[in-house]
Amino acid sequence: MDLLSADDFRRRRRFERxxxxxxxxxxxxxxxxxxxxxxxxxxxxGDKDKGLPVKITSAEPDLLTESDVDKAMPPEPGDDASFTxxxxxxxxxxxxxxxxxxxxxxxxxxxxGEIGTVPGNNAKCAIVYEGIKATWSVSIKDVKPYASSGxxxxxxxxxxxxFGEIITYDSHPVTGVLLAKAVYGKFWENFHEGSxxxxxxxxxxxxxxxxxxxxxxxxxxxxxxxxxxxxxxxPVVLTRRGVEFSVP
Numbered sequence: 001m002d003l004l005s006a007d008d009f010r011r012r013r014r015f016e017r018x019x020x021x022x023x024x025x026x027x028x029x030x031x032x033x034x035x036x037x038x039x040x041x042x043x044x045x046g047d048k049d050k051g052l053p054v055k056i057t058s059a060e061p062d063l064l065t066e067s068d069v070d071k072a073m074p075p076e077p078g079d080d081a082s083f084t085x086x087x088x089x090x091x092x093x094x095x096x097x098x099x100x101x102x103x104x105x106x107x108x109x110x111x112x113g114e115i116g117t118v119p120g121n122n123a124k125c126a127i128v129y130e131g132i133k134a135t136w137s138v139s140i141k142d143v144k145p146y147a148s149s150g151x152x153x154x155x156x157x158x159x160x161x162x163f164g165e166i167i168t169y170d171s172h173p174v175t176g177v178l179l180a181k182a183v184y185g186k187f188w189e190n191f192h193e194g195s196x197x198x199x200x201x202x203x204x205x206x207x208x209x210x211x212x213x214x215x216x217x218x219x220x221x222x223x224x225x226x227x228x229x230x231x232x233x234x235p236v237v238l239t240r241r242g243v244e245f246s247v248p
Contacts (some may be wrong), residue, residue: 008166051231052220056198060185062101069093072102083167084114087138094173095134096212100242102184103130110138115165117143124174130206132177142168173211176238180205183236186243187219195221196229200236209238219245 007213052072064072073093075084088108096102109128120138126133144166180203187198200219217236222229234245 011158022195025069032160047117050196051222052218053202054091054184054200056184056192056200056219059188059192060101062181063185063189064096064100064102066097067099068102072096080098082114083117084110084214087115087169087171088125088127089172091134091136094136094171095127095176097200098134098173098176098238098240099129099179103179103206105129106131115140117165119143125171125211129177130179132206132208134176134208135174138169138171139176140167140169142166173240175208176211178203178207178209178215178217178236178238178243179181182243183217183219187221187245189233190245191219191221191234196221197222199231203236212226212239214246 025047035063043108055242057116070106074089077089092105108125110123110125112123114120115125115138117140119142123138124134125138128134139182144212145164149188171193183203184200191198198219198221201217203217215236215238218235218237220231222231224230233248234248237244237246
């Protein structure tokens with residue numbers, strides 16, 4: 001048996017400690033490499049799976065612009081038409097603008113047949129669009145006789161001539177027609193840029209809703225926020241201007 005000197009023994013112990021340290025460091029490095037991927041924050045797929053049922057993937061070609069609304073309208077009644085006829089034409093135009101997509105109109109009427117042109121009178125009128133009734137409220141503000149057929153209404157908002165009278169009135173929608181195509185198309189138009197995905201509730205083809213009130217339907221867009229996918233939800237509202245998405 002070879003005997004080690006004291007110096008040789010110390011050198012051998014240092015060598016064994018170095019090998020042990022290297023082995024331990026290798027084990028630590030392997031553990032770090034193994035678990036590192038789980039420490040990297042990926043986009044949260046769970047949140048992505050919480051989206052609403054209808055995926056919006058493209059624009060809606062049938063959405064109406066303001067000029068499209070004008071083109072979709074029949075000729076405006078002349079000054080010799082009755083006041084009620086003129087109001088119903090305006091209501092048809094307003095209903096078309098609100099719906100946002102051209103559709104089929106049927107009957108329209110005001111309660112009592114004709115609107116009484118007495119200051120302070122309020123009347124309800126309705127028009128059927130895509131099988132759904134839209135209702136409007138009409139209020140007579142002022143009625144004055146006129147002496148000429150010239151520019152009697154210049155500078156007067158919402159003023160019509162009728163058989164020697166200037167009738168100033170206000171009309172506003174009470175219920176309107178919400179169309180699925182308009183909701184999906186408007187949501188794409190407003191939010192597709194910068195969003196990874198768009199989704200909405202399943203909305204009926206056409207349904208009656210109260211104007212300027214929550215419809216009960218929602219849409220949402222998916223964005224990347226601090227390396228996590230997050231949905232932002234917007235309630236659907238029908239206003240006089242058309243489909244809008246309110247901030248909750």
